[in-house]
Ligand SMILES: Nc1ncnc2c1ncn2[C@@H]1O[C@H](COP(=O)(O)OP(=O)(O)OP(=O)(O)O)[C@@H](O)[C@H]1O
Ligand SMILES: Nc1ncnc2c1ncn2[C@@H]1O[C@H](COP(=O)(O)OP(=O)(O)OP(=O)(O)O)[C@@H](O)[C@H]1O
């Protein structure tokens with residue numbers, strides 16, 4: 001299964017619709033400090049059901065909605081769509097492509113859909129269960145991981161092992 | 166006042182005597198990962214009286230003593246000498262140069278001297294009091310400082326302010 | 331559950347020895363499960379770069395710790411792969427030689443694994459199959475542009491020339 | 495003690511606004527003392543890069559946080575200087591433009607301040623008045639060598655030719 005496409009609208013520093021297509025192999029994302037690279041990683045993990053606002057650096061889930069700049073007003077909704085190709089038919093559904101969509105409003109309420117059909121978060125987690133996609137902490141590796149993974153307190157490590165088991 | 170010279174013997178990865186001379190302005194220290202650069206910063210802060218083994222990444226003070234490699238045995242003592250020129254006569258003593266020396270043995274016992282005269286740690290702290298040298302947390306800036314300085318818990322920030330006051 | 335955990339632990343243990351040896355070009359590392367109960371015991375990480383003596387992880391340098399963590403995370407990844415893996419500036423504390431080994435390891439994963447690598451490092455950019463640049467020409471508003479590397483290895487925006 | 499603290503706080507507050515504006519080429523930042531008692535209150539840091547809207551520090555990027563922390567630490571340093579300051583790889587999360595501004599700020603300190611800067615970054619090395627290399631030719635044993643930068647900006651050991 002391959003991640004084909006990421007589409008964002010209103011997510012963090014992306015007020016206007018944006019699309020990024022991914023191929024197989026290594027895709028590098030570059031740019032100056034603060035331009036939005038980690039926000040893209042946040043969008044991917046958010047669309048897959050990340051529930052912790054803190055993991056996305058916010059205080060509440062509404063913090064992922066574009067909140068304006070000196071020249072633009074805040075907006076009321078954030079939306080991210082991740083499209084996977086079902087090559088290798090890893091996914092239990094009978095589609096060639098699976099589009100996972102999540103949107104959130106200022107109220108903090110999130111809505112999910114699979115190939116445009118509204119569903120619950122649980123349905124998305126079920127579809128991806130055991131494909132290796134989802135909340136695997138070891139498939140998003142960031143700077144702070146080093147101290148978490150090597151710390152004297154082996155709690156983080158244990159969590160990673162249990163996820164892999 | 167200027168830091169003139171750093172001499173190490175048996176400190177961490179420096180089993181043999183080593184001298185580094187500093188001029189005014191910017192001195193850059195470069196080299197591959199794990200070659201000993203941060204150990205040099207540790208040596209400077211240790212010689213000025215750092216009492217926390219943890220701040221030096223060890224479990225106990227004896228961890229700063231060279232503990233051997235595949236080809237060399239551990240040794241029994243670590244020693245660091247920092248030499249300052251008393252330009253501007255900031256220091257209360259009547260010397261042109263002040264050499265601060267600290268040594269530690271496997272027992273964990275530290276010995277201090279000023280210009281080769283044995284003294285207590287308190288004497289060293291008194292000499293440098295109010296010259297701006299010593300345990301100022303803001304004059305050794307390392308990677309983890311960012312999170313400490315900006316964290317939601319303002320304890321670290323307060324400590325820096327109180328030191329500066 | 332306990333058996334499954336032990337199996338996973340042993341596989342990761344074995345992979346970790348390999349990834350560590352590759353990234354450090356030698357040295358040893360292992361994982362130890364302390365205590366009687368596999369489901370409760372502490373997992374200890376032991377690492378010894380080539381030629382150095384065995385010490386606590388805390389005494390390792392910033393770069394050595396980062397590389398050890400990468401070796402462990404890749405070991406877990408090899409045991410239970412995901413279709414894609416996001417690496418956010420993990421190369422920041424690494425020197426040129428270690429970045430080279432790290433990129434070498436990335437390339438040994440078959441093309442079925444997608445790596446999304448966020449970086450400021452030119453060598454990492456050279457290893458990319460695709461390169462995207464994010465810019466904020468309008469402050470606070472992110473845009474995506476195609477990027478290529480100049481002869482000097484610097485990233486520059488690919489500006490599509492309007493055909494007259 | 496309370497008066498002294500307030501004086502220091504106000505001086506740092508003022509310097510921080512300046513260092514932040516310099517390092518971010520605009521934007522605003524300030525420090526706030528919360529609560530009634532200056533000796534007990536929380537010290538809050540507020541930072542808003544140019545053109546962006548005001549948000550919690552946690553939403554800032556890794557590089558923006560590092561630069562904000564550097565601005566604050568330099569502000570404290572300007573209020574109560576030490577004869578020397580050690581900077582250990584603080585440039586690691588910064589992009590080229592921010593490293594340039596950071597080095598620019600280092601150079602505004604008069605020569606009476608000694609900076610000991612540990613770095614892997616070539617631009618930072620170019621700014622040095624003196625360059626020392628640490629090597630471990632024998633594993634686990636550190637040695638100091640003199641270093642200079644090649645035309646390509648790479649550090650290389652200065653090997654003294656034995657005069658025949
Ligand atoms: N809800 C939001 N609305 C508008 N802007 C936001 C929002 N959340 C975050 N941002 C902005 O996004 C920027 C951070 O982006 P990001 O963390 O992706 O940077 P980055 O490209 O990873 O940079 P670095 O190289 O420093 O890590 C911040 O300046 C922040 O103000
Ligand atoms: N007591 C000791 N005896 C011998 N070696 C030691 C001792 N304490 C630390 N070391 C070694 O010193 C090395 C770490 O050095 P240091 O932290 O200075 O590296 P560095 O040059 O800062 O690298 P990086 O660029 O990765 O930060 C480790 O490999 C560690 O094994």
Ligand SMILES: [Mg+2]
Nearest residue numbers: 037038555556
């Ligand atoms: Mg980032």
Ligand SMILES: [Mg+2]
Nearest residue numbers: 202203391392
């Ligand atoms: Mg270091």
